[in-house]
Amino acid sequence: MKISMILGIPSLMFLPVFPLFAADGAFEGEINATGLLADVGGSKAKFNEYRHITDGVYTGGWFDYDSDIFFVKGHASDVGYDTQKYGVEGGRYGSFKAYFDYYEIPHNFTFGARTFYSGASTNNLTFTSPIPAVSSWKNFDYATKRQAFEAGLSFDQMKPFFFELSVPHEEKTGSYPIGIATGTTVSPGSSIVELPQAINYTNNAVNMTSGYVKNPFFAAVSISYSEFNNANSVQYFDRPTGTPLGRTSTPDAYSQPPGNEAYKLAFKGSAKLPYNSQFSVNLARGGAKSDDATLISPTSMFGPIFHGNVDTNNYDLVFITNPVRYLKAKIDYKYYERKNESDQLTIDTVTNNLFGYQKNKFGVDLDWRLPAKFNLDTAYTNTQTTRDFREDLPKNTDNIYSTELRWRGLNFLTPKIRYERLQRTADHGEFAATDVEAFVWRYDAAPKDQNTIKASVDINPFANLNFTVGYKYLDVDYKDTILGLKSTRSNQVNLDTGYALGKIAKLNAYFDVEIKKDYQFQRSFVSSPDPSSQDINNYNWDLTLKDNSYSWGAGSEIYLVPENKLTLLLQYDNVNSDGTADFTYLFAPALTGRLNNDNIDISNLDDYRLISCSAKLRYKPSKQYTFIAGYAYEKYKYNDAQFDNYLMVQGSNYLSGAYANPNYDAHVFFLAASYKF
């Protein structure tokens, strides 16, 4: 904040001085105001997840001073609301520019959540035993807000040399839902409590780049530094179950993210070579450090200091050549390393692993310009990844082959098809058959064959009509996986059309659909992880997850009075999803009671429908004035098995209502006016 202000305030002070030097400038701008009435039924938090729509007057505007030499611009919107945004920039054309921006981003999760704790939104949650009835719990909101400032300068006065500096500062405050297991003193056990984690983060950064750009060379050195502070390194809370119960001598605690600092030093350069070629490099070294007391247990609290230290190295080399008209070639190499040099501590016989990895990537891409306006792009990439402390999958080799055919033979028709195949192999650690690791292949690094097909056609038979069809097919086969995610298939279609009906109207419509299916093969076991044999305590089950998404909409601009004087704007959008989970116990006797393979499935998994529509009438009596009157309606209905019949108290589990009922229904009326000068 301080650095931003130090840089930002002087920038703001000298910006208005520029116009004094130039009498030939033009000044223009706009002020606007929108009066809004919002009637929201249901979850105001979901409706305003990233917005702040409420009854009130929203004001904003912009100005632009421009001369042959200097410029100053400014803008403001949603003044006084959680989405407010301000910015000013100015400078001398071709010489320098300074800017200062401020903006806010709200993220609302659940309003009216409930807890028996006192001190919601702080890092010290207390209660007096016994836990009261739910009706006596206190209300609070799960929401966070980012407030970001950024000031910056760029100098081009000494071309071909340049210099850039930016100083961002961000504060994030609020509360976020977390769940904590509270069964016994030191182990999670079976009971949980959901509570608000106090969020109070700040992040200060400085980014500097200085370089040279003039054909045939480009070279730049950049330094960036970021310091993240968390005002609450620990979230204290009283235990509602287990021992000690409530606050006796010490509270229980949950470790919050540690403060950290990160830096990066990078060199980027390129040189243009003969035969229309270019060689580019990107060399970077970075790192992150943290110092934080380890959290031992509810009773003894803090242990030794953990010094986190991760270094990264990145090298990119890219050679591109276009020596002949019919061939463009690209050869690239990338090396990336994450080296973990943090403390390795052993506390209560458990030692932390120092995870790190290295990636070597090599690629060749040949783009052939063929006769009859065909383009054929063929590429090959090989990536080798080695991991430290990943005994299950310490090494991967990825081979990716791709080809793309494009045709530009007709101006009104542009088809394109692309096929990509990824073949991943992996080293798998040696494990005894009694160890589940012998059977589990984790999807992030498991061997797989992955096929992707993408095709699209853009059709513009007339200047006023366009039509686009896109298709994407994805097929992932985790071929060696015994337990875990075995396959993923998805088909996606996107349709889009736009039509201009002379000077009368513009119409557009779209339709998107994605049908996705995952298949998992799993095992529930007590003693034997080997899926080749089953009994009542050691049995296999599988799961087919379907996740289908649909969205469609249509919009129009109808010019009731020509020359944009009076325009009616209509828009309708629908987004919905349909998810299911089909479970099968592959050893039927393991199903007890009235359960069978037909009545354990889930038919509503993250199902939702969002409908929004709006109608706006825009009147522009002159270039200066614009008036808008409008109405918008939005309805969101969410249905998920995990939140059906929601209970705040279930056995000895205490929830707070986070995400429990996001449904809403909103009507918004608005009147807006703007004046341009």
Add this chain to the structure above:
Amino acid sequence: MKRTHLILFSFPLCLLLISSSPSMGKETSTKATEPRIELIGAATCKDCHEKQYESYAKSVHSKKTVKGPALQDACETCHGSGALHVEKGGGRGVDIFAFNKNVDPKARSAKCLVCHEETRQLTNWKMSKHNDEDIACDSCHSPHNQRGKFLKEDQAALCFECHKDIRSESNRQSHHPIKEGLIKCSSCHDPHGTFGDKQIKADTVNELCYRCHAEKRGPFMFEHPPVDENCMNCHTPHGSNHSKLLISNAPQLCQSCHDVSRHPGTPYTSATTFGGGAPSNKMYARACMNCHSNVHGSNASSTLGQSFTR
């Protein structure tokens, strides 16, 4: 660096340099190569194209302090000589360089690159996927437009014109606030090319995510390896049907890796929901995250940190 990769890198590089000779073909130079013929001047253009002239006069292109059209041939710097165009009575694309689909995209971009190639923003243009795909500068920018950066439309709408699958994802219930206008595509991607995959503005996905989510950076005492390698192992950046931009639903997502004895291997079916016969806190509400909230890393010691429960 891996030796085999260096050999693989340098071999085709040498081969291409050796095999390329000037006789093999013309360079696709970005310099304007048309012969200079009679210029008619901006005032003549204005007679018929007043709107376009006004927008030019208001823009940075008309500033004499900037190396650009104002110091060269005004309208004819980009459109070429208008003499024949005027002689033939005008008309769309008649003997004038017009920025439309009939003209080769590389030739259209070349007009802009005459000046803009020597700017830091365009140094990676040759590496850009957009350049590979024959997207010309004027596919997104119009110097006669008043929007910032001369964009033809608001940024998200412009990108979604081609990236319709991303449009579909960003409409889903869990999304980054792109459609709300609070972040832009260019917050994460550089359309003019970068060294990173998908033209992201960082060397790795995680480096990019940590810029806004610095609390996830750690370094933690107990780390979750897939998290530190790539956020996208579990999250999808543009939008998802599942909370927190997850690629799948918990507990199923977690179980696809964590199939060990006790609860991780247990099937959490409809029977374990609030309304089922055997409700389980591993299933209802936030499933695994009811206990394992610190899934991105923890500085708690022993099994509490190892299992990301504190």
